Amino acid sequence: MNPYEILGINKNASKEEIQQAYRKLAKKYHPDQYGNNPLRDLAEQKMREINEAYDYLMKNNNSQSYNSNNYSGSYNNHxxxxxxxxxxxxxxxxxxxxxxxxxxxxxxxxxxxxxxxxxxxxxxxxxxxxxxxxxxxxxxxxxxxxxxxxxxxxxxxxxxxxxxYSERRSDPDMCKICGTLYCIDCCCECCGGDFISCC
Structure with a gap:
């Protein structure tokens, strides 16, 4: 990626167009507006690239020729x-x-x-x-x-x-089992029997 692509401008851009593009991107990616957001690191990285591209183009604006051998942004560290x-x-x-x-x-x-x-x-x-x-x-x-x-x-x-809750199996848990046994015991006692003798 070359500095023109980073700033989103064509290779024939004027100094004013370079500055406009820089200001627009700086507003968008300035890390201060991200606070504690996890994207802050990404914004800082992007802002470094924007600054390097802007500095390169402003220093070399008179030549109007981009040479990839002369420009190496931070993304080229690896x-x-x-x-x-x-x-x-x-x-x-x-x-x-x-x-x-x-x-x-x-x-x-x-x-x-x-x-x-x-x-x-x-x-x-x-x-x-x-x-x-x-x-x-x-x-x-x-x-x-x-x-x-x-x-x-x-x-x-x-x-x-x-x-x-969607991964829980439909097998009855202990509470359901105890509740069911209690209901059976109550019904049996109403009819004169006793399903669970201790209750």
């Missing part, structure tokens, strides 16, 4: 090879290695959240996985893989998040 290695670990079922590698990465972009979602899904922690997939999709809604993972989790949400 190469795609790192993520490919983590994907390979997940595919081989080596979840602990994948999780350890992910935890060593400080910059958490959409790919990081997606892979951490896969790790948690593999561990059977579906609620946690859903949150990570949701964060990945929020950071990069155009990515089909992230959207597909989130949609699958959403479709299966009812089976992942069954409430306790």
């Amino acid at each position: 190469s795609s090879n790192d993520y490919a290695s983590i994907r390979a670990d997940i595919d081989r079922g080596n979840i602990s290695s994948a999780e350890q590698k992910l935890n060593s990465i400080n910059v958490r972009n959409a790919e990081w959240y997606y892979l951490m979602g896969r790790v948690n899904y593999s561990k059977g922690w579906y609620d946690v996985a859903y949150n990570y997939f949701n964060n990945a999709y929020s950071l990069d809604p155009s990515n089909f893989e992230y959207r597909d993972a989130l949609n699958k989790m959403s479709r299966n949400n009812s089976s992942y998040r069954k409430p306790y």
Whole structure:
């Protein structure tokens, strides 16, 4: 991703258009408006990317030429090879290695959240996985893989998040058994018999 894409502008954008795009995104992603919200970390990451892209474009605005070799945003701290290695670990079922590698990465972009979602899904922690997939999709809604993972989790949400009472079996519990026996005893006593002699 290049700085123009981060700010959502075309490569021929003027200095004023760059500034307008920056102000719009800064209002949207400024971490102060997220308070204690769990999305605050994502907003901080996104804001760092926006600031780096803006600084780069403002310094190099006269040249009007973007060179990917000159620009490396914070999201490039870990190469795609790192993520490919983590994907390979997940595919081989080596979840602990994948999780350890992910935890060593400080910059958490959409790919990081997606892979951490896969790790948690593999561990059977579906609620946690859903949150990570949701964060990945929020950071990069155009990515089909992230959207597909989130949609699958959403479709299966009812089976992942069954409430306790729906999983209880229909076997009678002790209270129902005692209540039934008490009723039988009362009926028997009304008819002159005694089902439970102690009551």
